[in-house]
Amino acid sequence: MKKLVNDPSFVVREMLEGIARTAPHVAVLGDENVLIRNPLPSAPARSVAVISGGGSGHEPAHGGYVGQGMLSAAVCGEVFTSPSTDAVLAAIRASAGPNGALLIVKNYTGDRLNFGLAAELARAGGIPVEIVIVADDVSLRGHTERNQRRGIAGTVLVHKIAGAAAARGDALGLVAAIARSAAENLGTMGVALDGCTLPGVEKAGFRLADDEIELGMGIHGEKGVERTAPMAAGVLTETLLANIVEDLALKSGERVALLVNGLGATPQMELAIIMRDAFESLSRRQVVVERAWTGTFLSALNMPGCSISVLRLDDAKLALLDADTEAHAWPGIGTVNRQIRIEPAFSAADTRAEAGATPADAASEHWMRLLKPALDAVAHALIENEALFTDLDSRAGDGDLGASMHRAAQAIIAVPQSALGSPGSALGALSTALRRAIAGSSGPFYATALLRASRTLGETAQPGALDWAAAMRGAAEAISELGGAKPGDRTMLDALVPAVEALENAVKSACPVGEAWAQAVSAAESGARTTAQMTPRAGRASYLGARAIGTPDGGAVVVACWLKALQPHIDAV
Template sequence: MKKLINDASAVVREMLEGIARQAPHVAILGNENVLVRQALPEPSKRSVALISGGGSGHEPAHGRYVGSGMLSAAVCGEVFTSPSTDAVHAAIHATAGDNGALLIVKNYTGDRLNFGLAAEMARSEGIPVEIVTVADDVSLRGRIERHQRRGIAGTVFVHKIAGAAAAQGRLLNEVAAIARRTAENLGTMGVALDGCTLPGAEKAGFHLADDEIELGLGIHGEKGVERTAPMKANELTETLLANIIEDLALKSGERVALLVNGLGATPEMELAVVLRDAFESLKRRNISVERAWAGTFLSALNMPGCSISVLRLDDEMLALLDADTEARAWPGGGAVNHHILIEPAGTAPASEIGAAAMDDNGRAWSGKIKPALEAVAHALIDKEAILTELDSKAGDGDLGASMKRAAEAILAVPPTALVAPDKALAALGMALRRAIAGSSGPFYATALVRAARILADHPHPTALDWAAAMRGAADAIGELGGAKPGDRTMLDALVPAVDAFERELKSGYDASKAWAGAVSAAESSAEATAHMTPRAGRASYLGARAIGSPDGGAVAIACWLKALQPYIAAS
């Protein structure tokens, strides 16, 4: 398995050195893999020390939570392995003053044993030490007692709240009490989309097929409690939240903090979608989300997936969550925006695009154009996966999604916008301009606007008028993008189709047969792009490496031209 490491046996130490270089308030404690706050006051003036840790591989936990207002020290074991008793003991000696230390321990056997023994050693030396164990994994409810559950991402909430309490100068028993209350009002549940791979390992600890996900996983690459079929984000979010809410017995009217945590290989895009769905689910239950965060807070190396943590709040916890900290990984903020939508000034709603009064002539045109456009839309939706695959080989892979959005925009164009050919094309151009980002939107919108202008003086266009509009559309695309036939772009299907349509019409064929020739030319020309070296667009960056598969934009042209074929009348 490819990794950016030097030596698997030295990866933790080298990681800590890299972390410390970025944080002037942090230092490594001698030969121990422990990160501690620098420049602590003399022992008699120190606030309660907060110490946490565990196996490495959960970054940014725990090292990046070291700083005033959060942890005094993070004790880092080898990857997914509890740190030694001596390392924990050294961290206590380095950071605890007269007010003692609170150890925050995730509920794993190795962590409990080593942190517990270190605490006993420190107490025997006269250092006051309390331990708070976090067991927030609700996936194990009904199987084992709460105190036996695993500690996972919700632990970060305990770090933040207890750290802020310690920074206020509260006594050890008070800091421990608020930490325990936080842990008792906390629930977390996660899902893995695949396994993770340890440094030096050849493969992941477990692998999930494309039709599998793992619910209720831990954070050490271990399997979850249930393997099931993939779900949409909102369904999965609801599954996780329902377990958490039931376990915490949350009621309507209560207040919570929400944490959506990535497990190491989940894009921020997906985490934001989950947060959105979680917020809506809690809102439907009349549970008020006072603070919310989405990001990677406690990972499992490179595992794809996420967890959701919900913390029942009171005023004291909320104030401590809001308190400042210098810990680099805590994002701060968390305030919830309850008004996320405003209407852009001077923009008509999409439903009003091209709307016009319908007379008999308008109804006739709308009746012809609407089913043809629906056929185009459904053809593009059916082609999404193929277009995505083709574009991924030579571009950024967004063409399938763009064409699907185009299809959805086409389906949403109201019949009242289709009362004449030029008006229909103009409305389509506006709809696609709004629906498609990237390059496809401007190209199609420009083409349609040019074609609409050409047909503006032809209320009842002939087949040759339509051919002239198509030629104008192709010219507009070339002028806008600077491409020409032979450059391996959408024009390599569109221009041959226009040429064939015009040629067949001028040879005496009716529109239906001429269109069939245009479709054939587009399909064969699109296939021929597989042997072209791209000279325009993003694919041109690949040069000869793009050869071997046809251009996605050209294939899309052939797709919608073919979809229109049954709707082209003979005359």
């Protein structure tokens, strides 16, 4: 497994030094793998020190939460390994004053032993110390007592609440009580989509098949409670939340904080979808989400997956969550946006006008009957070839062409038949539909081309073959003007321009329209094949240079595809 490390034996130390380099309020404590607030007030002036930690590999936990208003120190063991007793003791001695220290410990045997022994040694040295154990993993609720469950991502919320209580000057006993109350009203459940890989190890600790996920996964790669088939995000979210809600006995009208946490390799896109579904699920239960955060807060190296944490709130806990902190990994107040949609300023009439709807008469009904099946044929051809387009684009671009053409097909199918009452209005409606449906480069190119073609035809009620050829010529010119490409640059124009020229020449030679179109299709297919030997000089493929040679341009292949799909319908049009 490729990793950006120097020596696996020193990853923790080097990581801590890297964190400290961009966080002026923290420092590494001597030779210990401890990050500590810097500077600290003089010992007599210090508030209760809040200390946490555990094995490394959970970044940004725990070092990212060191700072005024959160942790006084983070004790970082080797990857997935509890820190030593001496390291914990060093953190206590360095950060605690007469007001003592609170240790927040996730419920793992190694952490409990080493933090517990360090607490005893500190007390023997005259430092008051309290310990709060976090055991928020509700996935184990059917197997173990609550005090035997694992501590996972919800621990970060306990850090925040305890750190804020300490920062406002609460005594050790009160800070500990507040932290215990938070831990007792906290539930978390996670899911893994695959395993994670430790530095210096060739393979992941475990692997999941493509048709497997692990529910109730811990944060060290330890097994969950059930291996099952993948689920849609909404179903999975509901599964996790149902366990949390039942365990906390949440009732209608209660207030909560919601934390959606990535396990290290989950894109923000997917975490945002989980947040959406979690918020809606809790809202359906009439549970009020007062604060919400989405991101990676406590990871498991490079594990794909996520966890959901829910904390029952009251006004006191809410105030502590909202309190300021300088910890650089805390994202700030998790304000919930309760109105996420606004209506556009333009009217429904504007939308209908732009779509090109025309009053029904005999002429318009004629065009509707002719154009609808032709456009449907194009749409189905794009859908059937989605995998081909994706493959071609993946070799020389970003791989999104297939998905873009699938969206284009759906947009084409959705164009109302009332918008197809004339050739000009039909092309205009297609331009609007594709502009809205396709992002990236394909959308603007096709929208501009169709708009120019629509203007070329204008109000012509019965365009002839030369009129259609002129509209195609205008479309090609619009694409060239917009993107700056020309034939030979390995783009869609290398199929479209030869097709236009073949159509024009055939029509001027008095070929039947069907035969002329067949020649255009043949020219487009030949042009698309030729792009395989071209060095790209425009578009994203141009970044590859000669490396793109050998594969036809996806955009040119798409042009040949839709031209051929139209062929059976040309004589009728």
